[in-house]
Amino acid sequence: xxxxxxxxxxxxxxxxxxxxxxxxxxxxxxxxxxxxxxxxxxxxxxxxxxxxxxxxxxxxxxxxxxxxxxxxxxxxxxxxxxxxxxxxxxxxxxxxxxxxxxxxxxxxxxxxxxxxxxxxxxxxxxxxxxxxxxxxxxxxxxxxxxxxxxxxxxxxxxxxxxxxxxxxxxxxxxxxxxxxxxxxxxxxxxxxxxxxxxxxxxxxxxxxxxxxxxxxxxxxxxxxxxxxxxxxxxxxxxxxxxxxxxxxxxxxxxxxxxxxxxxxxxxxxxxxxxxxxxxxxxxxxxxxxxxxxxxxxxxxxxxxxxxxxxxxxxxxxxxxxxxxxxxxxxxxxxxxxxxxxxxxxxxxxxxxxxxxxxxxxxxxxxxxxxxxxxxxxxxxxxxxxxxxxxxxxxxxxxxxxxxxxxxxxxxxxxxxxxxxxxxxxxxxxxxxxxxxxxxxxxxxxxxxxxxxxxxxxxxxxxxxxxxxxxxxxxxxxxxxxxxxxxxxxxxxxxxxxxxxxxxxxxxxxxxxxxxxxxxxxxxxxxxxxxxxxxxxxxxxxxxxxxxxxxxxxxxxxxxxxxxxxxxxxxxxxxxxxxxxxxxxxxxxxxxxxxxxxxxxxxxxxxxxxxxxxxxxxxxxxxxxxxxxxxxxxxxxxxxxxxxxxxxxxxxxxxxxxxxxxxxxxxxxxxxxxxxxxxxxxxxxxxxxxxxxxxxxxxxxxxxxxxxxxxxxxxxxxxxxxxxxxxxxxxxxxxxxxxxxxxxxxxxxxxxxxxxxxxxxxxxxxxxxxxxxxxxxxxxxxxxxxxxxxxxxxxxxxxxxxxxxxxxxxxxxxxxxxxx
Amino acid sequence: xxxxxxxxxxxxxxxxxxxxxxxxxxxxxxxxxxxxxxxxxxxxxxxxxxxxxxxxxxxxxxxxxxxxxxxxxxxxxxxxxxxxxxxxxx
Numbered sequence: 001x002x003x004x005x006x007x008x009x010x011x012x013x014x015x016x017x018x019x020x021x022x023x024x025x026x027x028x029x030x031x032x033x034x035x036x037x038x039x040x041x042x043x044x045x046x047x048x049x050x051x052x053x054x055x056x057x058x059x060x061x062x063x064x065x066x067x068x069x070x071x072x073x074x075x076x077x078x079x080x081x082x083x084x085x086x087x088x089x090x091x092x093x094x095x096x097x098x099x100x101x102x103x104x105x106x107x108x109x110x111x112x113x114x115x116x117x118x119x120x121x122x123x124x125x126x127x128x129x130x131x132x133x134x135x136x137x138x139x140x141x142x143x144x145x146x147x148x149x150x151x152x153x154x155x156x157x158x159x160x161x162x163x164x165x166x167x168x169x170x171x172x173x174x175x176x177x178x179x180x181x182x183x184x185x186x187x188x189x190x191x192x193x194x195x196x197x198x199x200x201x202x203x204x205x206x207x208x209x210x211x212x213x214x215x216x217x218x219x220x221x222x223x224x225x226x227x228x229x230x231x232x233x234x235x236x237x238x239x240x241x242x243x244x245x246x247x248x249x250x251x252x253x254x255x256x257x258x259x260x261x262x263x264x265x266x267x268x269x270x271x272x273x274x275x276x277x278x279x280x281x282x283x284x285x286x287x288x289x290x291x292x293x294x295x296x297x298x299x300x301x302x303x304x305x306x307x308x309x310x311x312x313x314x315x316x317x318x319x320x321x322x323x324x325x326x327x328x329x330x331x332x333x334x335x336x337x338x339x340x341x342x343x344x345x346x347x348x349x350x351x352x353x354x355x356x357x358x359x360x361x362x363x364x365x366x367x368x369x370x371x372x373x374x375x376x377x378x379x380x381x382x383x384x385x386x387x388x389x390x391x392x393x394x395x396x397x398x399x400x401x402x403x404x405x406x407x408x409x410x411x412x413x414x415x416x417x418x419x420x421x422x423x424x425x426x427x428x429x430x431x432x433x434x435x436x437x438x439x440x441x442x443x444x445x446x447x448x449x450x451x452x453x454x455x456x457x458x459x460x461x462x463x464x465x466x467x468x469x470x471x472x473x474x475x476x477x478x479x480x481x482x483x484x485x486x487x488x489x490x491x492x493x494x495x496x497x498x499x500x501x502x503x504x505x506x507x508x509x510x511x512x513x514x515x516x517x518x519x520x521x522x523x524x525x526x527x528x529x530x531x532x533x534x535x536x537x538x539x540x541x542x543x544x545x546x547x548x549x550x551x552x553x554x555x556x557x558x559x560x561x562x563x564x565x566x567x568x569x570x571x572x573x574x575x576x577x578x579x580x581x582x583x584x585x586x587x588x589x590x591x592x593x594x595x596x597x598x599x600x601x602x603x604x605x606x607x608x609x610x611x612x613x614x615x616x617x618x619x620x621x622x623x624x625x626x627x628x629x630x631x632x633x634x635x636x637x638x639x640x641x642x643x644x645x646x647x648x649x650x651x652x653x654x655x656x657x658x659x660x661x662x663x664x665x666x667x668x669x670x671x672x673x674x675x676x677x678x679x680x681x682x683x684x685x686x687x688x689x690x691x692x693x694x695x696x697x698x699x700x701x702x703x704x705x706x707x708x709x710x711x712x713x714x715x716x717x718x719x720x721x722x723x724x725x726x727x728x729x730x731x732x733x734x735x736x737x738x739x740x741x742x743x744x745x746x747x748x749x750x751x752x753x754x755x756x757x758x759x760x761x762x763x764x765x766x767x768x769x770x771x772x773x774x775x776x777x778x779x780x781x782x783x784x785x786x787x788x789x790x791x792x793x794x795x796x797x798x799x800x801x802x803x804x805x806x807x808x809x810x811x812x813x814x815x816x817x818x819x
Numbered sequence: 820x821x822x823x824x825x826x827x828x829x830x831x832x833x834x835x836x837x838x839x840x841x842x843x844x845x846x847x848x849x850x851x852x853x854x855x856x857x858x859x860x861x862x863x864x865x866x867x868x869x870x871x872x873x874x875x876x877x878x879x880x881x882x883x884x885x886x887x888x889x890x891x892x893x894x895x896x897x898x899x900x901x902x903x904x905x906x907x908x909x
Contacts, residue, residue: 203893293903301907301908302907635882644886644889648892655900655901663908671854679846686839686842687836687839693832693835694832694876696876804877818857
């Protein structure tokens with residue numbers, strides 16, 4: 001462990017794992033991507049100045065449209081919310097930090113470097129040009145052949161890895177580290193919104209991860225999923241929108257949380273109907289997974305399911321009505337202070353109401369036939385997503401004094417709001433007026449030209465308004481008035497009870513709400529040991545009670561750089577390596593035209609493993625919170641809880657792969673397919689995996705009994721069994737390819753897509769086995785060096801992962817070998 | 820801890836191996852069962868095996884029930900995706 005350098009040192013920002021530092025970096029990076037996506041938007045608007053203008057070539061225009069959408073949705077909106085959440089959720093729940101500080105740092109670095117990866121994709125023969133929804137088959141290499149297109153999707157996959165890490169982190173933190181006396185219903189509204197956000201993310205982003213991995217397998221290895229005539233395009237629609245609809249709320253909820261917080265502070269009143277607002281938030285989170293096919297009304301899905309989805313869509317607007325009324329009544333009952341943050345929150349509400357109402361039209365099947373693919377849709381979702389995000393700018397102003405200790409300039413803030421609001425409505429309301437313009441196309445009816453010119457002018461006004469904010473914040477940071485601990489008259493949350501900026505470890509004493517209001521308790525701590533008589537019994541199993549918490553680690557950054565190298569390598573590997581299958585393995589040839597990409601693709605994983613091992617062996621201590629509210633997950637150790645959250649998301653990842661297999665097979669006619677593999681090797685592999693699960697559990701038992709030999713023998717057996725599994729798998733693939741002629745793209749005995757599904761799904765499982773072998777090898781070496789005698793948790797948690805991989809095989813075996 | 824019994828784990832392991840073999844027999848054992856019966860039987864076996872692994876090897880039996888609900892939620896969402904998507908093309 002190294003000490004955390006001061007904020008003036010660059011090194012500080014590379015090694016920090018502190019949630020406040022990471023929150024600042026998230027926010028600034030997200031604002032950078034606002035400019036990135038904004039430049040794309042301005043290019044689009046310039047092209048639309050007159051119908052069919054050629055400022056950008058047709059392809060460049062498509063790239064700008066795609067990049068604008070992807071950057072704004074993924075690299076700007078969510079991360080801005082997460083920047084604020086990183087800083088303020090731990091403060092609002094009374095925690096010292098997030099549950100896994102290094103995981104939080106790796107979330108950030110994967111995020112920023114995935115953005116770098118996306119930027120690089122512009123220079124790899126052009127980035128993706130298939131629109132942000134990346135519809136199939138536009139997304140396959142036949143239609144988007146550039147290396148940059150693959151690069152953009154790899155960037156997205158890397159971003160999803162980052163969000164998965166932060167999802168697990170936030171869920172664990174909020175469910176494990178709330179201050180004493182803070183029940184779930186007592187949490188501040190911003191934290192509530194974030195909790196709902198991360199719950200949706202846990203499942204939604206898992207679906208996006210699997211659809212991105214399937215697409216990458218199509219693009220990098222050449223599998224046939226999304227070009228399959230057996231429903232490939234429709235499969236993309238289902239998997240993407242199963243993620244995509246919850247994503248709308250994932251993007252909106254952080255802003256909603258800010259809105260709820262700001263309405264209370266600046267009306268001087270507790271939220272009216274607070275309990276019902278929370279129930280509405282929970283309902284929306286559940287309902288968000290029940291409406292996804294309203295994005296697919298113009299596909300060939302049947303009318304029954306369309307009608308059902310129309311009904312559920314109308315249903316999801318109801319809890320939103322409740323939220324809107326709660327916000328309005330809070331204002332009516334309160335005494336409003338028109339500060340800059342409040343203006344942005346109020347503006348967000350107005351814009352969101354308009355966006356929401358225009359969305360109801362799209363939810364009706366018959367109207368959607370007319371509105372689909374027009375600027376009505378474009379205007380609608382900008383009012384919803386960007387309209388919602390307006391509140392996030394309010395959040396930036398609101399919390400700026402807390403983060404910097406300085407007050408922003410109120411006058412400039414108000415000017416920013418006015419210019420922003422006028423620009424916003426000029427650009428997006430003009431879209432409603434010229435709604436018959438086809439979406440994503442720069443050729444349009446000249447009758448709409450005036451609307452588009454107003455829109456273009458509005459876009460520049462809107463974009464320019466942010467420079468007022470940047471100037472205001474920069475000037476105020478340098479020369480602003482001291483803000484003090486709490487510049488607002490009426491606040492309800494804990495971050496205002498500590499100095500601005502807050503100290504590294506947040507609290508002086510332990511925050512507690514046990515008495516009904518916030519107090520800082522000085523626990524009786526004897527000679528640096530832990531407080532006696534409190535806490536849950538399982539915490540006594542922690543062997544490192546007296547250690548000081550760590551705040552610095554370079555490995556999250558290093559691991560992320562290694563990942564970037566791997567991703568860059570993967571993007572071009574298909575264009576620089578060609579594999580020609582011979583009659584046998586011996587005559588199979590691999591030729592390489594450009595060594596750069598393959599070298600990156602080979603070096604990346606090695607560096608990833610090395611940095612992961614250094615991460616694992618680093619002496620980094622994130623202390624467990626001894627006394628905390630944990631409903632409904634009490635009695636579960638922190639890392640174990642995180643592991644289970646991760647497994648829940650992995651259920652969706654594999655579930656989406658299996659769903660894809662089932663979907664395509666039903667489309668092709670279930671009984672038209674039979675197994676392309678022989679069942680016996682599959683059965684043997686089932687036995688091998690089941691046995692390895694048994695040896696893993698034995699390893700844990702031996703470790704608990706302090707039987708070193710037994711521990712090493714069972715871990716060794718696990719590793720050998722894994723290699724046996726992989727060996728049989730390799731033999732099987734060899735048999736398929738060279739004896740039966742079944743390759744990733746060819747199937748002499750039936751539909752080629754069947755071969756793709758078999759290789760990709762079992763390949764993903766095999767990849768999980770390989771990761772398992774690496775971890776088992778690491779544990780074996782550590783066990784041989786005498787670790788895990790006192791603390792067997794790593795063995796137990798590896799076991800959870802390994803058994804899960806075993807369970808996946810329990811379903812893959814019948815699916816590919818018997819059915 | 821109840822979960823430390825090698826005897827218990829061995830029994831679970833034996834059960835898993837037996838069920839896996841039964842899986843195979845349903846389809847390849849020359850029983851000449853109707854496809855539907857073999858299919859349903861196989862799925863029942865898969866669910867049983869999963870339950871054994873999760874409950875004993877992954878200790879869910881001894882954990883806070885909320886973790887079970889978490890996994891059930893993930894499973895329900897998977898089944899929702901699979902069934903609704905598949906139904907949409909019928």
